Amino acid sequence: MTEVKVWTEQGFVANDPWQIVEFQDELPEGDVIVPLEAFVALSDEQRHGVGLEPGRNTRRIGVLISPDDEPETIADMLGQIALVAIDFPKFSDGRGFSHAAMLREQLGYGGEIRAVGDVLIDQIPLMRRVGFDSFSVKSATTLKRLEEGRPGGISLHYQPTAKDAQAGQGYSWRRRSA
Template identity: 50%
Template sequence: MTKIWNETGFVTDDPWVIESEESKAGSNEKAILGIDDFLAKVSEGDEQGFGVLVNPADDVRRLVDHLDRIALVAVSFPAFNDGRAFSHASLLRSRLGFKGEVRAVGDVLIDQIPLMLRCGIDSFAVTNATALKRLSENRLPGIDNHYQPTARPSADAKSYSWRRVG
């Protein structure tokens, strides 16, 4: 079972559905399209509020001319050891200036969520039983020191080891 989580807790009425051959968005749902399907759809009209799925091998820069028409970008983590979605999220936030929701989908583990938050990911489609249990108990692991800047700055400037605070 997949549950959507963000920093305010679990979301009960999330409308987003990743479309595939087997599943399509219903009347009260919103479709998350692959990049190619999204680009084909935006060329047909001026519709807004799209959801886009970015897989690890995709080039997120293909979205740059259409970011104002996207409400949600789902970055895919097909396996815990494939970190390309961290780069996609960071690029969307830091360089491309995307202001909409960025969601982690796939193999979302509890230990990676703080790092995903730092890269600019807002919400998480969680299926891992341990992650679901820890999130329901508000037991998110913390990171005391940061070694590099990121898309989401820390509230405590002293937590950056690379920044000298006088």
């Protein structure tokens, strides 16, 4: 079985409480991430019965967005969502980048956005730029590089980003990674 670890800019997360589940009739105990369709199908009572803060006695709920999903479906519910996980079933499917950017820039989501699935080391700096906060990593190479403190990245970018950036020196159209 492949080891899966959650990484943030601060390092690896010990004892990550989140579990991705398929919603049946009842949600299991603990902090859960359910597919978008299942979250929308939850009753108001089920959605409001969960807490957003980790120290509370109620469970937190997150939403799993797949490449074919439309994040704007939950725009009016974002205040009830503690974590949005965006699935990358294949590293070559970049729709998750657009989903994260939409959540941050257009929908104003301020909670945690997590990349799950086929997350590779080369993608992490770019994912951070569009708004991802955490990464569920199972690639041995990616885990090794992150453990060594080498997340990689490109220091100069032409385009603006969801994450704050410093203006480049000499050219107003260049941005330095923050």
